[in-house]
Amino acid sequence: MVNSCTGKMGHATAEAVVRAGLPFVPYSFTGSSEAVAVGNVGVSGIPVELVAPAERQSAMERLKAQFPGLIIIDFTLPSAVNDNARFYAASGVPFVMGTTGGDREALIRDVEAAGVSAVIAPQMGKQVVAFQATMALMAENFPGAFAGYRLEVTESHQRSKVDISGTAKAVVESFRQLGIPFSEAGIRRVRDARTQVSMGVPQAHLGGHAFHTYRLVSPDESVAFEFKHNVCGREIYAEGTVDAALFLAAKVAQGGPPRIYNMVDVLREGAMR
């Protein structure tokens, strides 16, 4: 089940679920205004019934009975992430949380306390996850290697993105361990089309892109490193999310204690196609 199919990522992911030939639940929890205004949406020709927040409790009971082994995928909004995760966890339904932002520490705490398995990650794209894992490995192996360096971080996304890149925040954590004090407030956030075009974002992808640049400069400016990951469109995340859902379903089927996984866990197990 994908929440919310009315959103850009939710819709792209729902299409990827159908493309993969997986059983697709034709219901989607959504924001109250969309449920009223839109009513229903179509995903690859399948009509999907939208469920408003006020109806989600009773709908969840029905869905759990109707779809044993239910896995929820959440791409909603930073303002909804904590409440949604608490709701899924309290309902005992394992879930993949791709939504960024919110209170991330509370998110982990709540899900752990409820004892439900989940994959929670701000980045679902296989190659970007591999880059993230590489930075984390470098930090683990060579802590402080970049002490004294200056870090500049720029992220550009479609205008509708409300929060700072969750991926940039995660990567910055590795740079901190490499010796560079850097606060999230220092991340340069680009949302205007003119700047984006000047940065090389294709016109056709102004409505869906994620460009990231991390630049490290030595104290005397004689040495510079630049890491970039530039994504156009959303397919890379949608496909990675399907991998995460399959991984989670397999973990739940195996039994064992509930656990919170991230996408590096999924990648490490070779579970990304």
Ligand SMILES: NC(=O)c1ccc[n+]([C@@H]2O[C@H](COP(=O)([O-])OP(=O)(O)OC[C@H]3O[C@@H](n4cnc5c(N)ncnc54)[C@H](O)[C@@H]3O)[C@@H](O)[C@H]2O)c1
């Ligand atoms: N993890 C990843 O790889 C990845 C990739 C892309 C986007 N994202 C994240 O996914 C999220 C969604 O991005 P988007 O571009 O699809 O946004 P969007 O604005 O297009 O869609 C958000 C949707 O959430 C719905 N919504 C709002 N409140 C809700 C609630 N309480 N319950 C259910 N649905 C609700 C809205 O109706 C809307 O359709 C963002 O946090 C974004 O950063 C993550």
Ligand SMILES: O=C(O)C1=N[C@H](C(=O)O)CCC1
């Ligand atoms: O389009 C978005 O929104 C994205 N959000 C994630 C983030 O914040 O890191 C992943 C990239 C795309």
